[in-house]
Amino acid sequence: MRRPFRDRTEAGQALAALLGEHAGHDDRIVLALPRGGVPVAFEVAQAIGAPLDVFVVRKLGAPGHTELAMGAIASGGVVVMNDEVVKAMNVKADEILDAIADERRELASREEVYRDGRPAVDVAGKVVILVDDGLATGSTMKAAVTALRKMGPSRIVVAVPIGAASTCAELGEIADECLCAFTPEPFRAVGLWYEDFSQTQDDEVARLLARAGARAHSRPEHRSPAGGPAMTQPQSPEIAAREVAIPAGRRTVHGTLSLPRDPRAVVVFAHGSGSGRYSPRNQYVAEVLQQAGLATLLLDLLEPDEANDRSKVFDIELLADRLDAAAGWLASQPATADLRLGYFGASTGAGAALLAASRNPDRIGAVVSRGGRPDLAGDALPDVQAPTLLIVGGADEIVLELNREAFDLLGGDRQLDIVPGATHLFEEPGALEEVARLARHWFVHYLGNP
Helix, strand or coil: CCCCECCHHHHHHHHHHCCHHHCCCCCEEEEECCCCHHHHHHHHHHHHCCCEEECCEEEEEECCEEEEEEEEEECCCEEEECHHHHHHCCCCHHHHHHHHHHHHHHHHHHHHHHHCCCCCCCCCCCEEEEECCCECCCHHHHHHHHHHHCCCCCEEEEEECCECHHHHHHHHHHCCEEEECCCCCCCCCHHHHECCCCCCCHHHHHHHHHHHHHHHHHCCCCCCCCCCCCCCCCCCCCEEEEEEEEEECCEEEEEEEEEECCCCEEEEEECCCCCCCCCHHHHHHHHHHHHCCEEEEEECCCCHHHHCCHHHHCCHHHHHHHHHHHHHHHHHCCCCCCCEEEEEEECHHHHHHHHHHHHCCCCEEEEEEECCCHHHHHHHHHHCCCCEEEEEECCCHHHHHHHHHHHHHCCCCEEEEEECCCCCCCCCCCHHHHHHHHHHHHHHHHHCCC
16 A cells, blocks of 8 residues: 655655645744654745744643643643643642643753754744644644644644544644645554654754754745745646556556646656655746646656665666656546647656657657756767756756766757756755746747647
8 A cells, every 4th residue: 555655754745735825924933743743844834935943742641640631831831721630630739830840841851952042933923834744633733722822823724744534623623724634544543654654853853943943044035845035936827636646567656737728738747866746846846837838747756665765766767667657648648648748857857857758759849857867868868859958056066067968968959057056956046936937938938839
């Protein structure tokens, strides 16, 4: 059985794709329940351009029955008590105060480790997106929402990549909104729906918070889905999107096919280095292409059990075979059978795209590489007849040199565009916007105007 998420990072990227309406707003704050919620929330915060912080919740165990919660204490010193448990267990006032004092010290210690001296964000009057890696019983999240409500946010949005349907419904009653990206039945446990659900360590929490804080201070403007600078989100035309499963030999690859009304062509995204269709960078570029009337297929070239195998990630023949399968599948679908086809490749996906293009010159009308490794196409480069655009960051020196060498070997029309000052992930102000603009122009020009 294919599990929905490879790890918490991929889960965060998938969740971020559903929270696009929150991008570009000054009043949004992302709070994570540590520890597992932090890698998920990091991806969300980077995608929508919002500050990231932790919201620590500590259970107040009843005396002699510590597994029974008589209340909770949360970041900001907020205390929430369960009066029914207090009365039923006949808990004395001094026992409550002692429990609060103990957990307050532990909470302060956790926050010191996580924040490393940085102040907590102020949530008063803000829209808070409260994130965890999943919801089973939801007890901690419920306590977090109740405690957070006392701090005066204008709105609380609970967001998780996966959760039990009943728990998500319950959270929707106490939060202003509860977004559960995936609610399988039967649910059983959060960890069953991840390929890698290893425990998140304190040092990873601290590192991600530090990265988010550094970006917030260096870039006060709103960030893009790549974690980069401010960019105007495209106002998409009417788009019909659906998840697809494509046979590829003995395997099945999964993707997201998005069709604008009367599309002029279709662009298949070949992600690289283990990335997949939830990559926020490629999703942003795809949205720009859709705005230009191009259909897009964001494709996972590797199945979850293959994605962590580095030999598979760099198996350009295998990746090209999967792209060939996708091209054949598109040719068999009524909505895309008559459309010209382009490839957008990133990292190792660029080498696979060029190899696949060399095999099918009559079908592939254009190729664009973003920070790619076209050199990995090797001896196939002279056979590539599709017009090819190589986009490389000016500060990505090693990859830039590899692109220059591959450029000299390419057959057909070709162009090398360098984005000044950009590094490999195009996180700098305006860099990803420039990638999207260049790609849109290339595909529209070579795949045909309406």
